[in-house]
Each structure stands twice: as C-alpha cells, then as structure tokens.
Amino acid sequence: MSAPLDSAAPVPPATRLAEMRARLLHGVPLEDSAGRKNLLLLIQLRWIAAAGQIASIAFVTLFLGVTVPIAPMLGVILGLVLLNLGSLLRLRLKRGVTNLELFAALLFDVAGLTTQLYLSGGAANPFTSLYLLQVTLGAVLLKPWSSIALVLVTVLCFAGLTTNYRPLEFVEQEGLGLMSLHIIGMLICFALNAALLVVFVTRIGNNIRERDARLADLRQHAAEEDHIVRMGLLASGAAHELGTPLSTLSIILGDWRRMPSLTANPELADEIEAMQAEVRRCKSIVTHILMSAGEARGLEAGMTTMHQFLDGLAADWRATRPNANLRYENSFDRNMPIVSESTLRQVVFNVLDNAYEVSPDRILFHAARVGDQLRLRVEDRGPGFDPAILASLGKPYQSTKGRLGGGLGLFLVFNVLRKLGGNVHAENLANGGALVELTLPLDALSIEENAT
Structure with a gap:
C-alpha cells in the first residue's frame, strides 16, 4: 500500500464538516x-x-x-x-x-x-x-x-x-x-x-x-466532491456502455461451450471457462460501480449482520485475488444487524487492491469495534509510503505508480469515509510496510440509524 496508496491530507473532523453543511x-x-x-x-x-x-x-x-x-x-x-x-x-x-x-x-x-x-x-x-x-x-x-x-x-x-x-x-x-x-x-x-x-x-x-x-x-x-461527482458520472456512463458488450461476450462464450468442436479440446474448454469467469468478474465490477453511483441500489441493498458483511467482503476479495496471501481477522464483539453498504465494500476493496499491488504475499485485514466505531485495518509488507505521498494524502492524482490519471484510490476512500462520518489514517510501520486504518461510526451502518 505504500507507493500505490494515493490520497489524503487529514480532513477536518466529520462533525465539523456536517455542521458546516447543515448551516x-x-x-x-x-x-x-x-x-x-x-x-x-x-x-x-x-x-x-x-x-x-x-x-x-x-x-x-x-x-x-x-x-x-x-x-x-x-x-x-x-x-x-x-x-x-x-x-x-x-x-x-x-x-x-x-x-x-x-x-x-x-x-x-x-x-x-x-x-x-x-x-x-x-x-x-x-x-x-x-x-x-x-x-x-x-x-x-x-x-x-x-x-x-x-x-x-x-x-x-x-x-x-x-x-x-x-x-x-x-x-x-x-x-x-x-x-x-x-x-x-x-x-x-x-x-x-x-x-x-x-x-x-x-x-x-x-x-x-x-x-x-x-x-x-x-x-x-466542495471542489473535491464536485470532482467525485464528475468522476462518478463518467464511471456510471462507462459502466452502462460496458454492460452490452459484456453481455454479448457472455452469450458468445456460452455458445462456444456448447459447440462440439470446441468442447472436444480440453485446453480450449478450460480457456473458455476462464474467459467466462473473467467476464462474470467484469460484470460484477460494473454492477458495483452502478451501485456505488446510486443506481440499482434499491435492488441490491439489503439487511445483513456485521459478521456476514465483513466475512463476505473478505471472501469475495480473496476469490478475485487467488494469488493473494490475505490474513483476515474479525474481532468485532457482537454480530449487530446492519444495512449492507456497497460504497464501504468498494472502499475496502480499493485499499486491499493497493496493498495487493505492493505486497501480494502478505496482507493483513483486521476488523474490530472501538467504542461506537467500526475500525478496519489493512497492513502490508511493501516499501511503505513515500514521504511526499503521505504529506498530500487524500488529494487526487497523488501516486507513484506512474500511470496517467492514477492516484484516485485513496482520494475516493477519504471522500466516501467522510460522507459516512468516518476518517482515514495512513502511516508507515516501524518494521516495514504500511498501514491504512478506516474508522466510521456504527450509526452509519446500523439499521436503526438508516431507518430513521
């Protein structure tokens, strides 16, 4: 997570921002x-x-x-x-x-x-x-x-x-x-x-x-949120555009699996199966993009429990990264009912993906309750954050990946957590690697709070 982590100067406390917006x-x-x-x-x-x-x-x-x-x-x-x-x-x-x-x-x-x-x-x-x-x-x-x-x-x-x-x-x-x-x-x-x-x-x-x-x-x-809105519109539009070709590919691959000339070759059959898995993964990513943009949420959101949400999140990410050595620990003290929050899911995926890019052989994902807050910690054993990245953590396009338009990962993480009333902390560990800690109030996920 070091170099790839790409965001954020410390944001003001969520209560202060909420008060200013309310005013x-x-x-x-x-x-x-x-x-x-x-x-x-x-x-x-x-x-x-x-x-x-x-x-x-x-x-x-x-x-x-x-x-x-x-x-x-x-x-x-x-x-x-x-x-x-x-x-x-x-x-x-x-x-x-x-x-x-x-x-x-x-x-x-x-x-x-x-x-x-x-x-x-x-x-x-x-x-x-x-x-x-x-x-x-x-x-x-x-x-x-x-x-x-x-x-x-x-x-x-x-x-x-x-x-x-x-x-x-x-x-x-x-x-x-x-x-x-x-x-x-x-x-x-x-x-x-x-x-x-x-x-x-x-x-x-x-x-x-x-x-x-x-x-x-x-x-x-306000400028950052406007930036996110524009990116969200672009992502939503791209997701809609990708839906049709992905469905077409899925149909074609399904037809290929039924063709005797292709199924007779075990290697081709395995490759077709791998391609179908990747298409399903792409369709899942498109669905999550639309959910995060507020579309299809009415159909996908639902009630769950904290343990089911966290366990499912870790299992889903591990399934998409079979080569990753993810150690998942959940010490949340009670299995409280919550609303499944797709934006939080995408946030954690983003942080885990950053950790995977620099430390695929060792990633720690730990969930715990601290007072009335949910704390999620992701640690890696990569090279750590560059000091310049840490100094501007939370700003867009702050990245050492060298890709055009890179550096939006933690920028989105910070802004989503801020919307939910939480915060993000990142640092380099003394024994090597980096830590990203997400905290947000349980009221942001609890059924009682969301039902009011």
Missing part, C-alpha cells in the same frame, strides 16, 4: 460562528467596563474627594449587568448573531458610557477617549453602514457632552490640582484603551481568521 443547507452563513464569538467578546468587555466603573467610582470618592452621583451611576452599571445576562441568554439560542445585534450591543455600550460621562463632568472627563474603543470595535465587527452609523452616534454624544453634563464637585487636595488629576486620568484612560484594543482586536482577528479557514475548508471539500 449552509438551512441558510445559516458560516459568519454566524464568528458573530457568536464576537458577541461573547463584547460581553467580556462589558464585564470589564462594569468592574472598572465600580473601581473608578470608589477611587475618586474615597481617595480624591470627588463627589459623584453614586446611585444613578450604579444604576447604569446595573443596566450593563442586566444587558450582559440577556446577551448570555441570547447566546444559548442555536442561531447566529447578526450584524444588527452586534450594532445594537455597541449602541447600548455607547449609551452607557455617555450616561456615565454625563454624570461625571461631561466632555471634560478624561475617559471620553473610551469612545474610540467603541468606534474601533465597530469598525472591526460591523458592516460598513453600521460602523459609519456608530461613528456618527459617538460624535453626536461627545458633542452633546460639551454643553449638557453634570459638573463634578471637586475638593482640591494638597499637591493635586484639577489639571493634574485630568492628566492622570488621561494617562490611565490611554493605557486602558491601548490594552483593551490589543487584547480584543487580536481576539476578533483570530475569530475572523478561523471563519476564513472554515470557509476555505468548505470550498476545498
């Missing part, structure tokens, strides 16, 4: 995941703001002798706390956070900051520069129209605070004038602004990059 199918854009994270960041920032406001009120009242309207200011802080609790309840809903919701959340924050500034000196309060934090977050989080609207709102609020505010009652202390306190406040506000911007803008940027990475993954898998 798209239900009209929920992937940006919603970043929106929920960004709303959570605003909630965290609001907790910091509430704690900072409480600390500021206590500090200026107890140590600087500044009289502030404590009750109204604590009322604003209580409003921020209630807004945060409501936002946390909103996040429990299984739907994305829209741009309008983020815009409204930032407007509430601006309103809270404006009210606190109105109660504590208006535009002369050094903490007015915290408006820049809201504007910066809006520019990063919001769509252009809403970020522009947020800028206009903050400008209007700042302008209003120049004429409408409640003056501070300040008791001057020795060594500390009003201007000195203002400068100290500006320094504290600048440091706070800088620290919060670095922390939160960095985290928001990470959220955006994660969203872009998910979108890139989804586009990549």
